[in-house]
Amino acid sequence: xxxxxxxxxxxxxxxxxxxxxxxxxxxxxxxxxxxxxxxxxxxxxxxxxxxxxxxxxxxxxxxxxxxxxxxxxxxxxxxxxxxxxxxxxxxxxxxxxxxxxxxxxxxxxxxxxxxxxxxxxxxxxxxxxxxxxxxxxxxxxxxxxxxxxxxxxxxxxxxxxxxxxxxxxxxxxxxxxxxxxxxxxxxxxxxxxxxxxxxxxxxxxxxxxxxxxxxx
Amino acid sequence: xxxxxxxxxxxxxxxxxxxxxxxxxxxxxxxxxxxxxxxxxxxxxxxxxxxxxxxxxxxxxxxxxxxxxxxxxxxxxxxxxxxxxxxxxxxxxxxxxxxxxxxxxxxxxxxxxxxxxxxxxxxxxxxxxxxxxxxxxxxxxxxxxxxxxxxxxxxxxxxxxxxxxxxxxxxxxxxxxxxxxxxxxxxxxxxxxxxxxxxxxxxxxxxxxxxxxxxxxxxxxxxxxxxxxxxxxxxxxxxxxxxxxxxxxxxxxxxxxxxxxxxxxx
Numbered sequence: 509x510x511x512x513x514x515x516x517x518x519x520x521x522x523x524x525x526x527x528x529x530x531x532x533x534x535x536x537x538x539x540x541x542x543x544x545x546x547x548x549x550x551x552x553x554x555x556x557x558x559x560x561x562x563x564x565x566x567x568x569x570x571x572x573x574x575x576x577x578x579x580x581x582x583x584x585x586x587x588x589x590x591x592x593x594x595x596x597x598x599x600x601x602x603x604x605x606x607x608x609x610x611x612x613x614x615x616x617x618x619x620x621x622x623x624x625x626x627x628x629x630x631x632x633x634x635x636x637x638x639x640x641x642x643x644x645x646x647x648x649x650x651x652x653x654x655x656x657x658x659x660x661x662x663x664x665x666x667x668x669x670x671x672x673x674x675x676x677x678x679x680x681x682x683x684x685x686x687x688x689x690x691x692x693x694x695x696x697x698x699x700x701x702x703x704x705x706x707x708x709x710x711x712x713x714x715x716x717x718x719x720x721x722x723x724x
Numbered sequence: 725x726x727x728x729x730x731x732x733x734x735x736x737x738x739x740x741x742x743x744x745x746x747x748x749x750x751x752x753x754x755x756x757x758x759x760x761x762x763x764x765x766x767x768x769x770x771x772x773x774x775x776x777x778x779x780x781x782x783x784x785x786x787x788x789x790x791x792x793x794x795x796x797x798x799x800x801x802x803x804x805x806x807x808x809x810x811x812x813x814x815x816x817x818x819x820x821x822x823x824x825x826x827x828x829x830x831x832x833x834x835x836x837x838x839x840x841x842x843x844x845x846x847x848x849x850x851x852x853x854x855x856x857x858x859x860x861x862x863x864x865x866x867x868x869x870x871x872x873x874x875x876x877x878x879x880x881x882x883x884x885x886x887x888x889x890x891x892x893x894x895x896x897x898x899x900x901x902x903x904x905x906x907x908x909x910x911x912x913x914x915x916x917x918x919x920x921x922x923x924x925x926x927x928x929x930x931x932x933x934x935x936x937x938x939x940x941x942x943x944x945x946x947x948x949x950x951x952x953x954x955x956x957x958x959x960x961x962x963x964x965x966x967x968x969x970x971x972x973x974x975x976x977x978x979x980x981x982x983x984x985x986x987x988x989x990x
Contacts, residue, residue, distance in 0.1 A: 563791065563925065564926050564930075565913075565914075565925040565926065566928070568920060569922055570920075570923070612742040614932060642935055642939070644932055644935060653907040653909055654918075655907065655917055656851075656853070656918070657851060662746070662906035663746065663749075663750050664745070665743075665745060665750075666750070669939045671795070672939070672940065672941050672942050673940060674943050698793050703786075703790055703791065704795075705793070706793040
């Protein structure tokens with residue numbers, strides 16, 4: 509949607525009897541970006557994230573999680589500081605969430621801010637930090653599970669709980685052409701603590717809208 | 725590109741798993757550090773001293789529960805404490821109805837986790853293959869104040885014949901109950917009801933369960949996850965990342981300088 513069209517749509521929404529709140533927030537967001545002409549890219553990515561690689565047991569033979577992929581979806585905004593340097597912010601979510609048995613739900617979201625440099629025309633390197641949110645909730649009730657001599661009714665969680673982790677991120681993005689790219693990113697959890705330091709890796713294929721959204 | 729996307733989608737993991745909470749309480753410790761104290765009894769049939777049990781509990785914490793990046797809880801070594809002889813011979817539940825334990829008030833733990841050898845076979849369903857039983861037996865609302873972990877010290881118990889690593893995993897499993905977790909349905913999780921010789925780390929259910937009960941809240945909370953007493957091995961790691969950060973910007977600076985260099989006059 510072009511900015512002028514959006515502005516017209518926003519006026520119409522605001523003057524209508526039943527304003528569409530979501531659309532008006534989106535338009536206001538776009539208009540606020542218009543004030544900062546140096547936003548130079550909006551891109552969307554889909555790919556796979558490998559969580560806590562090699563850290564946890566994934567089979568009864570004792571093997572560790574190496575290819576525990578989850579689908580990840582990501583949206584990024586880039587703000588050009590100079591021809592070589594830029595800032596990038598990502599908003600991502602893992603899909604499907606994780607613990608998938610019907611009585612446990614797990615959702616993972618993340619927000620990252622990177623400083624980046626264009627090494628060549630095709631390749632850029634990004635370093636930054638982010639916050640990953642892990643939300644786990646349950647339906648409540650009980651489930652019968654073995655206890656060694658029979659079964660016992662174990663309690664299913666009945667609340668929602670969210671863990672927040674600060675991450676250190678390093679990413680490389682390679683453009684195949686102006687519209688498509690691949691990004692490989694490492695998320696380091698607890699970087700200064702070897703006790704529970706872990707690594708997530710994400711590989712995403714991305715589509716770039718470029719700066720067309722901010723051009724009239 | 726299409727081939728790459730196909731490979732990525734084909735390798736997606738859709739494994740099913742889920743954790744549960746302890747069968748007696750829906751609660752967790754309030755503090756980040758939970759001590760494991762060992763009752764000063766002689767463990768006649770386990771073949772372990774009190775000090776060895778303390779070390780094993782510490783290792784169980786370090787090898788399993790303390791490694792979860794999304795959890796704030798940390799199992800730490802406590803001390804050898806003097807308790808009543810009931811801890812060695814008494815019943816953990818004064819009565820049990822439909823799996824619900826009515827706590828024996830003589831064995832209530834004042835704080836943290838108390839590990840005690842116990843010779844009362846009724847605590848272990850009169851079976852030598854039931855290796856331990858754990859009940860958070862001092863609970864206030866949804867807060868565990870104290871939990872009791874009894875190791876089967878009856879004659880002929882099968883704990884003594886297991887390898888050291890399996891014994892550590894068994895202790896870690898019982899500590900999971902003390903922290904508030906129940907069993908998992910998948911065998912590769914530590915909280916599966918059965919001990920595995922190949923157990924080496926927590927499984928995904930264990931990680932999700934401990935995260936649910938003890939979510940870390942960085943950067944403001946969960947100070948246990950930021951330690952300035954980190955072992956020296958983390959130094960080079962941090963330096964590598966700092967070096968990578970500065971190299972990134974040096975590379976950019978070098979490129980800018982190269983591109984803006986004046987052209988030589990012809």
